[in-house]
Amino acid sequence: MAVSDHVDLPTFMEGVKKRNPYQPEFVQAVQEVAEDIFEFIEDKEEYHAQQILRRIAEPDRVVSFRVCWEDDNGNVRVQRGWRVQNNNAIGPYKGGIRFHPSVTESVLKFLAFEQTFKNALTGLPMGGGKGGSNFNPKGKSVREIMRFCQSFMTELYRHIGADIDVPAGDIGVGGREIGFMFGQYKRITNNFTGVLTGKGLEWGGSLIRTEATGYGAVYFLANMLATKGEDLVGKTAVISGSGNVATHAAEKIVQLGGKVLTLSDSGGFIHDPDGLDQEKINWVKSHKTHRRGRIEEYVEAFPNATFHAGKTPWGVPCYLALPCATQNELLGDDARTLIANGCKGVSEGANMPTDLDGVHVFKAAKILYAPGKASNAGGVAVSGLEMSQNSERRSWKEDELQQMLKDIMAGIHQSCLAYGDQGGGYIDYVKGANIAGFKKVADAMLAFGVV
Ligand code: NDP
Numbered sequence: 117m118a119v120s121d122h123v124d125l126p127t128f129m130e131g132v133k134k135r136n137p138y139q140p141e142f143v144q145a146v147q148e149v150a151e152d153i154f155e156f157i158e159d160k161e162e163y164h165a166q167q168i169l170r171r172i173a174e175p176d177r178v179v180s181f182r183v184c185w186e187d188d189n190g191n192v193r194v195q196r197g198w199r200v201q202n203n204n205a206i207g208p209y210k211g212g213i214r215f216h217p218s219v220t221e222s223v224l225k226f227l228a229f230e231q232t233f234k235n236a237l238t239g240l241p242m243g244g245g246k247g248g249s250n251f252n253p254k255g256k257s258v259r260e261i262m263r264f265c266q267s268f269m270t271e272l273y274r275h276i277g278a279d280i281d282v283p284a285g286d287i288g289v290g291g292r293e294i295g296f297m298f299g300q301y302k303r304i305t306n307n308f309t310g311v312l313t314g315k316g317l318e319w320g321g322s323l324i325r326t327e328a329t330g331y332g333a334v335y336f337l338a339n340m341l342a343t344k345g346e347d348l349v350g351k352t353a354v355i356s357g358s359g360n361v362a363t364h365a366a367e368k369i370v371q372l373g374g375k376v377l378t379l380s381d382s383g384g385f386i387h388d389p390d391g392l393d394q395e396k397i398n399w400v401k402s403h404k405t406h407r408r409g410r411i412e413e414y415v416e417a418f419p420n421a422t423f424h425a426g427k428t429p430w431g432v433p434c435y436l437a438l439p440c441a442t443q444n445e446l447l448g449d450d451a452r453t454l455i456a457n458g459c460k461g462v463s464e465g466a467n468m469p470t471d472l473d474g475v476h477v478f479k480a481a482k483i484l485y486a487p488g489k490a491s492n493a494g495g496v497a498v499s500g501l502e503m504s505q506n507s508e509r510r511s512w513k514e515d516e517l518q519q520m521l522k523d524i525m526a527g528i529h530q531s532c533l534a535y536g537d538q539g540g541g542y543i544d545y546v547k548g549a550n551i552a553g554f555k556k557v558a559d560a561m562l563a564f565g566v567v
Contacts, residue, residue, distance in 0.1 A: 122164055125154045132173060139222035141443060144472055145229050146173045148487075152550040156535075166566070168558045172232060175202045175225060176209075181271040183249060185264045188257055197268050199247035199275050199283075202228035205560040208279055209245030210235055210313075210496060210503075212286030215264075215293070217252040223443070224248055227286075230467055231496070233553030234489040237528045240500035245281055247272065253288045254408070265296035273301050278309045278506070284499050285314040287442065290360065290405070291326070295319075310506025313499035322502035323514045324521065325495070330364025330465060332494015332525050333438060333486075337463040338372065339529040340484040343543065349373035354434040356380045357441030358411045361465040361492065363401050365438050366392055378429035380441060381411040385429040388414075388421035433457040440465030448473030455481045464488035475546060482542045490528050490549040497524045 123131075132146050150169060157163040183195040198221060201209045211231040214224070224246045232244025251264055276283060285294055294314045301311055308320075315321035324331070334348070341347055351374045355362050358379040366376045375391040379400060388396070399417055403409040412423045430437065430450035437459050439446045443466065451474035454462070461484040464470065468488060470478065478485035498521060505511055512520075528549075535555075536548020 125150060128154070128170070131170075135174075136222070136225070139220075139225060141220075141222045141226040141468070142229065145226035145468060148468075148472060148475060148546070149229075149233065149550050149554070152547040153554050156551045156554070162562060163558055166562060168561055169554070171561065172203055172554070172557060173229065175200050175228060176204060177201050178221065178225065179275050180221065183251070183264065183268050183271065185260070185267045187260055195249050195251045195264070197247070197249040197271060198224050199272060199281070200224045200228035200245060201275070201281055202244040202246070203232045203557060204243035205557050205564065206236060207241030207243050208277075209281035210242040210284070210499065211244055211246040212248075212284045213289045213293075213297075214246070214248035214286040215251045215253050215288035216248070217250055218442075219248045219250045226443070227467055230489050232557060233550065234493045235496055235500075236553040236556040237490060237531055237549060238493050238497040238500060238524055239527055240497060242282075242496065242500050242503075245283070246286075247283055248286065248289075251288075253293075258292075261293065262296045265293050266300040269297045269300040270304065272297075273304050276301075276311055278311050278503070282310065282499075282503060283312055284496070285360075287359070290314075291316060291321075310503050313502040315502070317511075320502075320506050322498055322505055322511070322517065324517045325498045325502055326360065327364045327367070328498035328521055329361045329492050329495030330366070330440065331368045332497065332521055333361070333365050333440070333463045333465040333491045334368035334372065335494065335522055335525040336486050336491040336529060337436065337438070337461055337484075339526055340461060340463070340486060340543075340545070344484070347372070348436075351375070351435045352377055352433075353436040353438060354378045354429045354432050355438045355440055355465075356385065356429055356445055356469070357439075357466065358400050358404050359441070361495075362438075362440035363397055363404070365440055365465050366397050367394065369436075369438075370394060370397065374436070377434060378432055379411060379414075380429055382441075383410050383412055384423055384425040384427050386411055386414045386421050386423050387429065387432055388418060390420050430454055431457075434459055436461045436463070438463050438465050439469035441469065442466055443468045444471045446470045446474050448477055450474065451477035455483065460484060462486065463491040465492050467492065479544060479546065484543070484545070486532075486545045487549055489553060490532055490545060493528055494521055494525055497521060
């Protein structure tokens with residue numbers, strides 16, 4: 117039997133597990149994609165013969181490095197940094213940098229793998245990558261964060277470049293950290309280039325990049341609702357997280373007439389039965405970003421709300437749910453509870469927030485369920501537009517960018533319909549996104565031969 121002959125899904129997954137021991141998040145992400153791709157390539161010999169899925173599930177390279185820095189008390193601290201360059205078949209590697217104590221090689225490999233499909237879905241020429249460190253920014257002074265970012269970039273700069281690999285922000289990395297890293301890159305290389313996205317407006321950043329992921333997730337939700345002749349007006353929404361993605365998703369839901377009932381952080385969730393308006397959302401943004409506070413303090417500012425320590429918000433009855441915090445934050449039982457309480461639409465702002473059991477529950481219930489690689493692609497899409505603006509050395513206007521973001525999210529929705537329409541009014545968005553993203557990358561890889 118030739119190596120290229122078909123293997124079945126369980127055999128393929130056995131191989132993935134064997135080659136990636138102790139990397140559960142990566143194995144989970146590959147499994148979720150492989151479930152759909154195996155069906156799609158069943159009768160497509162070339163994808164089998166060229167081992168395309170196996171190649172996409174093997175990162176082009178994983179760079180791991182030591183990051184030493186000095187804290188404010190003069191202690192030497194040692195962290196690990198990584199850049200995972202998963203696939204550059206359709207453009208330079210592109211994907212965020214995450215600073216969080218839970219970061220491991222497995223987490224970054226899953227994120228870089230997902231990013232490959234997501235970036236393909238945007239229609240822009242971007243490959244997939246991801247990076248980060250187990251550095252915990254919580255409780256660190258701004259000076260400590262600056263020294264860490266500089267030390268991180270002192271190694272990372274060798275592996276990135278405007279036409280090679282263009283990182284952005286993610287959990288724990290916002291505009292301030294991008295500034296520190298860009299400053300260090302520029303200092304080392306003496307090169308002012310669009311090597312990072314999420315930059316400040318004065319030095320090459322794009323309007324609406326900050327808002328794009330959360331807004332995009334809601335535009336995607338609106339596209340899904342429209343297939344049922346519905347919109348967001350009067351719909352209740354439960355959101356997890358209280359960072360960049362969650363607060364901007366909340367903002368757009370409110371702008372489109374919906375009612376946001378919850379937000380959360382790693383300490384628990386707040387339930388505001390009156391709904392969050394723009395003033396309350398602004399309070400959360402400022403409290404979490406500038407004051408680096410805890411979400412539980414919301415109830416002191418808005419006493420009608422309640423705080424639920426150590427809990428996720430999925431038990432609050434709602435029509436719509438947007439997990440916008442982190443991976444595997446919505447488990448099978450949470451999905452069953454949401455369905456039992458009448459939830460009809462889920463748009464993932466975070467990456468892989470729903471575990472495999474939960475994904476299967478949503479699919480079986482045939483609700484409107486958008487996987488992150490489709491619904492949260494608005495952020496990287498505007499990052500792609502930031503790269504174009506940097507190459508052109510100009511800045512586009514806000515209304516132009518807003519329209520482009522809306523069009524890109526509608527385009528991704530359309531791609532999901534093309535491969536996910538199961539008939540009888542049910543769209544399998546997971547399948548649609550996986551196949552549409554895979555096909556684009558796979559066809560480019562076929563053109564390159566065995567590399
Ligand atoms: P932020 O750092 O701005 O916010 C993260 C939020 O999630 C915080 O509220 C944080 O709470 C919470 N959180 C983080 N880890 C955990 C955990 N283990 N358990 C419970 N809550 C947790 O990050 P972003 O909003 O940028 O990112 C959120 C998600 O969206 C991530 O999955 C990211 O990969 C994804 N994403 C982000 C994009 C972007 O443009 N920023 C683009 C596409 C996807 P606390 O404050 O307590 O830590």
